[in-house]
Structure formats: structure tokens, C-alpha cells
Amino acid sequence: MEKIYHIGVEATLDVIGGKWKPIILCHLGNGPLRTGELRRRIPTITQKMLTQQLRELEEDEIIVRKVYNQVPPKVEYYLSDEGKTLRDLLVTMSVWGEKRVKRLQAKGQPVELLSQGHEGYLKF
Amino acid sequence: MEKIYHIGVEATLDVIGGKWKPIILCHLGNGPLRTGELRRRIPTITQKMLTQQLRELEEDEIIVRKVYNQVPPKVEYYLSDEGKTLRDLLVTMSVWGEKRVKRLQAKGQPVELLSQGHEGYLKF
DNA sequence: CCCATTAGGCACTTTTAAGTAACTATATGA
DNA sequence: TCATATAGTTACTTAAAAGTGCCTAATGGG
Numbered sequence A, B: 001m002e003k004i005y006h007i008g009v010e011a012t013l014d015v016i017g018g019k020w021k022p023i024i025l026c027h028l029g030n031g032p033l034r035t036g037e038l039r040r041r042i043p044t045i046t047q048k049m050l051t052q053q054l055r056e057l058e059e060d061e062i063i064v065r066k067v068y069n070q071v072p073p074k075v076e077y078y079l080s081d082e083g084k085t086l087r088d089l090l091v092t093m094s095v096w097g098e099k100r101v102k103r104l105q106a107k108g109q110p111v112e113l114l115s116q117g118h119e120g121y122l123k124f
Numbered sequence C: 001c002c003c004a005t006t007a008g009g010c011a012c013t014t015t016t017a018a019g020t021a022a023c024t025a026t027a028t029g030a
Numbered sequence D: 001t002c003a004t005a006t007a008g009t010t011a012c013t014t015a016a017a018a019g020t021g022c023c024t025a026a027t028g029g030g
Helices: A008-016 A021-028 A035-041 A047-059 A081-106 B008-016 B021-028 B035-041 B047-059 B081-106
Strands: A003-005 A063-068 A074-079 A111-113 B003-005 B063-068 B074-079 B111-113
Touching: A003 A008, A008 A021, A008 A081, A008 B008, A008 B021, A008 B081, A008 B111, A021 A035, A021 A047, A021 A074, A021 A081, A021 B008, A035 A047, A035 A074, A047 A063, A074 A081, A081 A111, A081 B008, A081 B081, A111 B008, B003 B008, B008 B021, B008 B081, B021 B035, B021 B047, B021 B074, B021 B081, B035 B047, B035 B074, B047 B063, B074 B081, B081 B111
Parallel strands: A003 B111, A111 B003
Antiparallel strands: A063 A074, B063 B074
């Protein structure tokens, strides 16, 4: 079936939307990672969701899945060329979100951004 | 309950995510609109979803709801100061999405972007 | 008296996204 | 022979998002 978007944002959200994709993409922003390493860095994601989201990102040609022919298996994921162009966008989006969180916190609202304070948690 | 985000993007997506919010925000990008006018410009949205999304955007302080004390009722919606800062971000996101759509179309994949070709449809 | 107009509420159903738990394959080394 | 490590699948359940249909309030005009 043909995909139909009203505006460009929808095409973007179609690719990076959902609970886990931004997180996965951020982790892949610093170079290739093996499946297990990704899982360790995103402790609350389940096996199924990780694989599912990785498959969708691969299908959308945002990441590349490289299989080493070994036992036990070794699989690496890394950003494709198009995926790399997403990095700047994700950074821009993050900056806006961080400002918003600070604004809300300044107003005393109960919001927390784990990537702040918790050193070495995530780049963006 | 406290809201917890891993990274800034999540806070952003929390505000602009979903099927209708980007579209609504784009329409409001050119000045205040009445409820009915919004509905006319987004023909496929339902009463309920329109009201619901507008309420959430208002709750998030992205838009302002101005009620005129008249009968029949008149209500206008427009971007708040924080909402206006979203415009640039949405434009950036749209640019990325448009490039992606063109790339997919060039590869012969069945994707359509209504804001292209259909003149006067939406700014971004 | 009754209808049109405008913005929206409410109960319910359907659809989509996410989560849970148990399972597979296979070379290696003890 | 058997546990280990690694990446992944499958059937099922639960939760969240979106859609449907019908209802309300209030006033001016015919």
C-alpha cells in the first residue's frame, strides 16, 4: 500500500517515532554496536522490541545490519549514510526538548531528564 | 506521576508526536485559527481528535485557547511563545522528511507527500 | 415554536503499539 | 555429553491511540 504523508514532518516521525527508536539511534550515533551491547545500554528494552525496532530501522535504510559468520553469532548495527543525516536533526530536537524540560523544572513541574546529571548516560 | 525522559528528543516527541499534532501545529503556524476553520483545513480529522489534541497542546502550553463570549461560540487557537519556538524545529524536521520522500520516490517506492504539487496545501 | 449555527462532551469500539514468556540454532570447551 | 554464549523467533496478553455515533448549550431569525 502506498504511504501518504500530508507534510514532511510525518515522514520524519514515521522513521524516528515510537518509544525506542530515538534512544537506539542516539546510541548508534557514536559508532557500530553489537546487539548485546545495545541491550546492555538500554536495560529496560525487551529482546523483542530491540529486534523489532532494529529491523524497522534497517528496512527504512536508516541503519545497516552486519552479520559476521561466527558462532556464537556476532551482529553489528551502524548508521547508514541517510542515518547519519539524522544525527544533526536528533541533536536539534534534543536541544529543544532539553530547553523545555528546564523550563518545566523551573516552574516546579515533576519532570526528569536522565541524560542530565547522570554522567555518561547518553550523548543526546 | 513524574515524567521521565532518557534524552531530550523524548520530551520533544512527547509534545509533537502523534497522528495530528504536527498537522495542527503547521496550520497554526500562520496565525490564529478558529476551531471550524481548523476542521475545514484538516478534513479527515474527527471532532473528537481535534478537540483532544488541541486540549493536550494547550495543557503543554504550546498553544493558547482564546474564548470569545459569544453565541454561537467563537474560540481561537494560536501558538504560545514556546509554541513559536517549535516552528523552526518543525520546519527542520519537514526538510529532512521531504528529502527522504524524494529519495524514496527516486527509487521508485510508493510514497506521496501531499504538500508537494498540491499547491496551497500546507506551508511545511 | 423551531431551526441553524458553533464548539464540544461522552460512551463505546477498533486498531496499533508495546510487553511477557518460553523457545531455537550452533560451534566451543570442560 | 552437556552447559555456555549470542542473536533471534513465536504466540499470546496488555495498554495506549485513534475512530464512531450521538448528545448538549445558547441565541438570533423566520
